[in-house]
Amino acid sequence: DQQVKQNSPSLSVQEGRISILNCDYTNSMFDYFLWYKKYPAEGPTFLISISSIKDKNEDGRFTVFLNKSAKHLSLHIVPSQPGDSAVYFCAAGDFGNEKLTFGTGTRLTIIP
């Protein structure tokens, strides 16, 4: 039972445009959400997070939006740069359960 889903395995975006990566979850107990970025031959690196008490969090070019009623979060990257080409994982956890559940990942390719 996949509790965290990334339904788009891949996404291609022109350099300079907005990249939008989506993530859906089913467990209403999740109250903390994170996005990770992964380059080939490297481990995932933390990008940005959001608590369920918020609906938006920004960090430079990266913004995460959370829609609790729809159990949906998204990552917006504006403007997209070639170095953003990577696999992006969303992850969710709840403060009572002490571990994270990851999605299946979306491969983002930025076209120069």
Next chain:
Amino acid sequence: DADVTQTPRNRITKTGKRIMLECSQTKGHDRMYWYRQDPGLGLRLIYYSFDVKDINKGEISDGYSVSRQAQAKFSLSLESAIPNQTALYFCATSESGTGAPGGYTFGSGTRLTVV
């Protein structure tokens, strides 16, 4: 030095062999995790530990065992490797169970192939 170091980086082993993957961290965190990555399946939790005396099974622990030798060291063993354990394995450490505030810190991974 990397915050989380995994050894070996790559390993090919035969079916039925016992193999150990090692992980050490310099973050000073109590929480450590072993994840497995397979194409199309994302990262799945194998085992996790909150301190040297606290080991917990994750969602796919069958066929694996772990040892927390010290706060900084967390090893994953495959008692009798089988081909469907071929995967990319990641160790991670964290200040909190959800990763708040700065997320889990992952190692660079071990690519394991069982032939």
